[in-house]
Amino acid sequence: MTALANKVAIVTGASSGIGYATAKMFAREGAKVVVTARRQAELDRLVSQIVEDGGQAVAVAGDVRDEALAKLVVETAIQRFGGLDIAFNNAGIIGEMGPVHDVSLAGWRDTLDTNLTSAFLGAKYQVPAMIARGGGSLIFTGTFVGYSVGMPGMAAYAASKAGLIGLTQVIAAEFGAKGIRANAILPGGTDTPMSITNAPGATSEVLAFVEGLHALKRMAKPDEIARSVLHLASDASSFITGAVLLVDGGVSITRT
Numbered sequence: 001m002t003a004l005a006n007k008v009a010i011v012t013g014a015s016s017g018i019g020y021a022t023a024k025m026f027a028r029e030g031a032k033v034v035v036t037a038r039r040q041a042e043l044d045r046l047v048s049q050i051v052e053d054g055g056q057a058v059a060v061a062g063d064v065r066d067e068a069l070a071k072l073v074v075e076t077a078i079q080r081f082g083g084l085d086i087a088f089n090n091a092g093i094i095g096e097m098g099p100v101h102d103v104s105l106a107g108w109r110d111t112l113d114t115n116l117t118s119a120f121l122g123a124k125y126q127v128p129a130m131i132a133r134g135g136g137s138l139i140f141t142g143t144f145v146g147y148s149v150g151m152p153g154m155a156a157y158a159a160s161k162a163g164l165i166g167l168t169q170v171i172a173a174e175f176g177a178k179g180i181r182a183n184a185i186l187p188g189g190t191d192t193p194m195s196i197t198n199a200p201g202a203t204s205e206v207l208a209f210v211e212g213l214h215a216l217k218r219m220a221k222p223d224e225i226a227r228s229v230l231h232l233a234s235d236a237s238s239f240i241t242g243a244v245l246l247v248d249g250g251v252s253i254t255r256t
Contacts, residue, residue: 010034015042032057036069036073043061044059070125083132094111140185144251145161183242184245189210189249220247
């Protein structure tokens with residue numbers, strides 16, 4: 001039997017990278033999936049691939065900073081598939097970078113709104129829907145930056161992602177008795193469009209530097225991170241909640 005048979009899942013930030021890989025993996029494991037991101041064309045392509053592979057999915061495009069979208073995505077899961085069991089709150093940006101004294105207030109707020117407030121808005125509507133089903137699993141995408149490593153120039157990113165850990169732990173404590181589990185993954189460098197190694201002008205030296213930060217001396221593929229999300233979404237992790245799971249290739253412990 002597939003790991004997520006008869007489950008309904010939401011994946012945010014699903015148009016590329018980790019979210020895209022996770023949505024496809026969830027569907028292959030039997031889940032009916034509601035995917036959301038800003039780019040309609042990319043979401044439509046993802047849904048088409050899932051359907052072609054024999055899965056079920058529906059796309060709802062919009063901005064994760066919008067509370068109306070958070071509500072609509074959950075309503076879509078309930079109306080199209082009968083409820084909600086899993087939510088992967090993955091959408092995020094690196095945001096404005098630079099020394100703290102050079103980061104604009106607008107850049108700071110945009111990063112926190114996209115990375116942290118959007119996850120709060122998602123959970124605000126996801127949790128009641130899961131309680132109605134007798135429980136569920138929420139997973140949040142954090143980062144090692146600001147948790148085990150302080151990286152210069154990433155104040156807004158680090159603060160927003162560190163805030164996700166606090167949100168995760170509170171949800172786990174508040175709703176554990178109602179069958180809700182909440183956990184966070186902290187990926188290392190991953191080969192996605194958002195990675196600095198794929199930024200315009202990035203050189204082979206940048207890639208080599210980022211790879212060298214990891215004990216495994218390479219970056220992750222999106223599917224490798226998706227497998228950790230699948231574990232936390234499935235019953236294989238039924239006694240795991242409030243956890244912070246480093247999926248970072250050893251970047252947090254490497255000094256060589």
